Amino acid sequence: MATLEISAQAQFNHTGDLLGYQVPINxxxxxxxxxxxxxxxxxxxxFVRPAGVLWCxxxxxxxxxxxxxxxxxxxxxxxxxxxxxxLGMFExxxxxxxxxxxxxxxxxxxxxxxxxLTRLTTMSQVEDLGEAIVENLMSSNVSSANxxxxxxxxxxxxxxxxxxHADSPIDAYGYVQHYAFEGHLRFVCAxxxxxxxxxxSLLKNPDHAGSVQSxxxxxxxxxxxxxxxxxxxxxxxxxxxxxxxxPPNRELNISSGSAFLHYDGRTKIPSxxxxxxxxxxxxxxxxxA
Amino acid sequence: xxxVLSLYNTKKRRVLSSRETARELAPMVSTFLSHDNGGTSLTxxxxxxxxxxxxxxxxxxxxxxxxxxPGSEDTPVIHLTNTSANHSARFRAICRVxxxxxxxxxPGHWRISQA
Numbered sequence: 001m002a003t004l005e006i007s008a009q010a011q012f013n014h015t016g017d018l019l020g021y022q023v024p025i026n027x028x029x030x031x032x033x034x035x036x037x038x039x040x041x042x043x044x045x046x047f048v049r050p051a052g053v054l055w056c057x058x059x060x061x062x063x064x065x066x067x068x069x070x071x072x073x074x075x076x077x078x079x080x081x082x083x084x085x086x087l088g089m090f091e092x093x094x095x096x097x098x099x100x101x102x103x104x105x106x107x108x109x110x111x112x113x114x115x116x117l118t119r120l121t122t123m124s125q126v127e128d129l130g131e132a133i134v135e136n137l138m139s140s141n142v143s144s145a146n147x148x149x150x151x152x153x154x155x156x157x158x159x160x161x162x163x164x165h166a167d168s169p170i171d172a173y174g175y176v177q178h179y180a181f182e183g184h185l186r187f188v189c190a191x192x193x194x195x196x197x198x199x200x201s202l203l204k205n206p207d208h209a210g211s212v213q214s215x216x217x218x219x220x221x222x223x224x225x226x227x228x229x230x231x232x233x234x235x236x237x238x239x240x241x242x243x244x245x246x247p248p249n250r251e252l253n254i255s256s257g258s259a260f261l262h263y264d265g266r267t268k269i270p271s272x273x274x275x276x277x278x279x280x281x282x283x284x285x286x287x288x289a
Numbered sequence: 290x291x292x293v294l295s296l297y298n299t300k301k302r303r304v305l306s307s308r309e310t311a312r313e314l315a316p317m318v319s320t321f322l323s324h325d326n327g328g329t330s331l332t333x334x335x336x337x338x339x340x341x342x343x344x345x346x347x348x349x350x351x352x353x354x355x356x357x358x359p360g361s362e363d364t365p366v367i368h369l370t371n372t373s374a375n376h377s378a379r380f381r382a383i384c385r386v387x388x389x390x391x392x393x394x395x396p397g398h399w400r401i402s403q404a
Contacts, residue, residue, distance in 0.1 A: 123307035130304030134339045149375045152340040156306025160344060164308075240343040240379060 002034065006059075007041035012052035014253075014260055015276035023258065023277040028062040029169075029194065037069040045075040048084065050284040051255060054173065054192035057089055057117060061170040062194045062279055064096045071099040081105070087175055088116035114140065114151070114176040120191070121171050126159040133176055142178055142185055143289035150244055151176060151187045154285045157241055158191040161283075166195030168280055178289055184249075190284035197281055198222050198256040215257035220268065241285060255282040292321035295334040296341070303339040311348035319356040322365055328358030329365055336371035346376075347383050354387075364389060367401040 004026060009017040024030060028038075040060060042048075048056070056072070063070040072093060074081045081103060084090060090102040114136040120126055130152055137148040155176055162172035174191035195201075199218035202208045212218040223238050245252045246265045254261045255278035262269045294317060296305060305311070322328050331353065335341065354364050364387075369380065377391070377399060384391040390404040 123309045127302055127304055127306055127310060130306055130340060131302060134303055146375060149340055149373070152304060153306075153342050156304065156340060156342040157344060160307045160342075240382070243382075 001036045003037045003039055004035040005039050005041065007043075008045050008048075008052065008056075010044050010046045012042070012045050012047065013049045014051040014255060015055055015278050016260070017052070018055075018276055021276055027277060027279055028059065028066060028068075029279055033066065033068075035068065037071070038063045039071045039073070041073045042075045042080075043073050045080050046077045048075075048080060050188055050190035051253060051260075051278075051282055053084065053087060053089060053117075053175075054190055054282050054284075055278060056084075057092060057173050058170065058192050058194045058278075058280055058282075060093055060098045061096055061173075064098050065169050065194075069099070074101060074103065078103075086113065086116075087177070088113075088118070092117055092119070092173070112140075112178055114178065114187075115155070115174070117173055117175045119171050120159050120163055120174055123160050123163055126156060126163060129159070130156050140178065143187070147187065147287060147289060150287055151189055154189045154241055154244065154287075155191075157238065158189065158283050158285070161238070162191050162193045162195075162281065165201045166193035166281060167201070168193035168195030170194045185289035187287045187289055188284060189287075190282070192278070192280060192282035194280040198254075215259035216261075219254050219256055219259050219261045223263075223268075245285060245287075249288050251286045253282075253284045253286075256280075292327070292330070293332045293334055294318065294321060295336065297334075297337040303337060305338065305345045306340065306342040308344050308348035311345050311352055314349065315352045315356055318352050322353070322356050322358050330368065331365055332368040332370060334370045335373070335376060338371075338373075338376075341376055343379055343383055346380055347386070350383065350387050350389070364401075364403055368394075369399040369401065370397060372397045372399055 006021045007019045060070045060072060085102055085105040090100050093100050114133050115129060133152055133155060159174055166172055172191060172193035176189045178185055178187045199212050199215050202212045202218055211221050223242050241252060245263060250265055252263045258277050321331050353367060357365055381391045384401055388404050389401050391399050391401045394400045
């Protein structure tokens with residue numbers, strides 16, 4: 001029995017913080033994935049960013065989808081474990097047959113979540129969830145209608161993109177929450193899938209072949225107005241999200257394949273530690289409340 | 290007779306985000322823009338809408354162009370009513386991509402026509 005052991009560092013910001021996770025051999029989307037079982041160790045984690053949360057969701061779900069046993073060791077830090085439980089991550093994994101010792105934590109209450117970690121399957125469902133997010137935003141009473149509209153627009157665009165273009169065997173997953181960070185309240189909207197990635201999606205349209213020779217180029221290209229798999233007359237959503245993060249203290253993060261982009265409204269920064277793959281596409285937007 | 294497409298009354302949703310939903314409006318848009326109904330203008334009422342995404346609005350413009358009455362060369366004139374400031378700023382950018390101009394004619398009321 002060959003067991004793949006992957007562990008996360010204390011600050012789990014993105015896949016660059018994973019140890020024992022070399023690609024492409026550890027990509028569960030590949031037919032030649034060689035492992036008989038997978039063990040993901042989060043025990044040392046004291047902080048998990050959205051990209052970490054969604055990797056911890058998508059990767060084990062892709063493994064389980066192949067019928068390969070998968071186990072997750074939760075953080076020893078009870079605050080972090082409690083947070084992941086409230087998001088609904090453990091429940092999602094347990095429902096897929098992944099072994100998680102969630103320390104007997106009760107079914108999470110929604111609290112600061114505008115949308116708990118939710119499987120996204122159809123565009124119609126995404127719109128229904130948008131209605132629920134509006135309700136939760138209004139009742140949260142933590143910001144202005146202007147910001148609520150931005151949060152909901154981001155969710156709609158990112159979630160519909162994932163549902164429409166990902167070709168993901170596990171569908172897509174997303175959540176929306178507000179949280180306090182360094183004394184300021186912020187909203188985060190994060191969506192991820194276990195699909196073919198932005199590059200392969202764009203390459204379905206042969207017109208884009210010359211422009212997307214790497215995952216990094218594909219991410220940059222997808223952010224340009226009017227670039228879409230459907231041709232050059234559609235594809236406005238991501239471009240408008242880029243505009244939405246122009247004001248100070250907003251940020252957009254995208255991982256797809258082996259590329260990672262951080263955009264803070266001024267500069268687009270590829271991660272210096274972008275060698276670790278996200279098995280699909282992940283996008284998150286962070287907006288001050 | 291003025292043709293008014295109320296997004297909330299039609300879809301019963303305050304959030305419209307997908308291109309798919311915009312395409313579902315094609316039969317209604319086609320009827321509104323038929324010669325029998327005048328065929329030259331359409332009013333889109335955004336009352337009670339919380340979020341209309343760029344993708345939805347972009348696709349709706351495609352639907353309107355595709356369903357213009359036979360023989361009409363230009364995109365029909367589109368009136369947007371009860372439009373929030375958030376929405377109007379975004380929609381203006383999308384109109385530009387479609388070579389349309391969007392001009393404010395009153396509070397929350399915008400007119401979209403060929404640039």
